[in-house]
Amino acid sequence: MPYYDRIAKQWHSITGYSGGSFKRLILNDKILSKTARIEDKAILEIGSGNGYFMKLLLKKFSGQIPSKIIISDVSKSQLELAKKHFYIPDAEYLILDVYKKFPISDNNIDLILSTMVYNEVTDKGLINAINESKRILKHGGRMITAVLHPDFIDKQVKQGVIKSGKMIANKGIRVPVLKRSMDKYREIFEKANLKSVFEDVYGNTELYNEKPVLRKIKNIPIALIIESNYQFKI
Numbered sequence: 657m658p659y660y661d662r663i664a665k666q667w668h669s670i671t672g673y674s675g676g677s678f679k680r681l682i683l684n685d686k687i688l689s690k691t692a693r694i695e696d697k698a699i700l701e702i703g704s705g706n707g708y709f710m711k712l713l714l715k716k717f718s719g720q721i722p723s724k725i726i727i728s729d730v731s732k733s734q735l736e737l738a739k740k741h742f743y744i745p746d747a748e749y750l751i752l753d754v755y756k757k758f759p760i761s762d763n764n765i766d767l768i769l770s771t772m773v774y775n776e777v778t779d780k781g782l783i784n785a786i787n788e789s790k791r792i793l794k795h796g797g798r799m800i801t802a803v804l805h806p807d808f809i810d811k812q813v814k815q816g817v818i819k820s821g822k823m824i825a826n827k828g829i830r831v832p833v834l835k836r837s838m839d840k841y842r843e844i845f846e847k848a849n850l851k852s853v854f855e856d857v858y859g860n861t862e863l864y865n866e867k868p869v870l871r872k873i874k875n876i877p878i879a880l881i882i883e884s885n886y887q888f889k890i
């Protein structure tokens with residue numbers, strides 16, 4: 657049983673309608689700003705969690721109609737929450753495990769989004785996810801990937817917030833976190849022949865006011881966004 661099947665309800669009660677403080681105040685807008693338009697685009701979200709993000713994307717580009725929306729997660733319970741709380745009538749809700757072949761045909765997707773998923777999977781899972789993403793992306797397709805920043809994870813391990821591969825998030829909920837160096841991320845994306853831009857994402861004053869504990873590590877980036885273009889398909 658996928659781990660999030662057990663904690664899905666708690667996860668939703670914590671992350672709610674905007675993904676929690678960091679996403680609401682900083683990360684959501686950063687990711688949204690990396691998308692120029694969605695009209696006629698086929699969009700896949702991997703590891704959607706409770707599905708709040710696709711609603712934000714549709715709201716930002718209100719009036720533009722994607723050709724396809726696929727909301728996916730390995731956890732059935734997360735998808736059920738997504739359907740219950742952030743239902744999108746024309747979307748397909750799909751069980752997709754990044755360790756396996758994606759149940760999507762080749763050359764199908766324009767934009768793949770994933771937020772805080774690949775910092776929970778091993779190198780094997782990430783490499784498979786990238787290869788599968790390349791297979792299903794159209795020529796010129798894009799991936800926008802956000803993960804917990806390796807420096808942030810290192811710090812949380814040192815401070816004992818991450819123990820035995822789990823991070824204690826709000827309200828005592830424990831979420832899986834795997835350590836991966838910045839060099840390893842670069843190596844994996846480079847080997848996949850993806851033209852990628854890496855961006856460190858820091859907190860801001862508003863976030864530190866809401867989450868004072870993060871002020872102590874304000875010189876450390878919280879997230880890493882990797883924007884990849886797939887221009888090499890023949």
Ligand SMILES: C[S@@+](CC[C@H](N)C(=O)[O-])C[C@H]1O[C@@H](n2cnc3c(N)ncnc32)[C@H](O)[C@@H]1O
Nearest residue numbers: 660703704705729730731752753754771772773
């Ligand atoms: C930290 S949550 C992030 C959820 C959402 N993207 C967000 O930002 O709120 C990680 C999500 O990744 C999903 N996940 C974990 N392992 C996965 C896998 N092997 N394949 C697909 N999704 C996975 C979990 O079920 C969970 O919903």
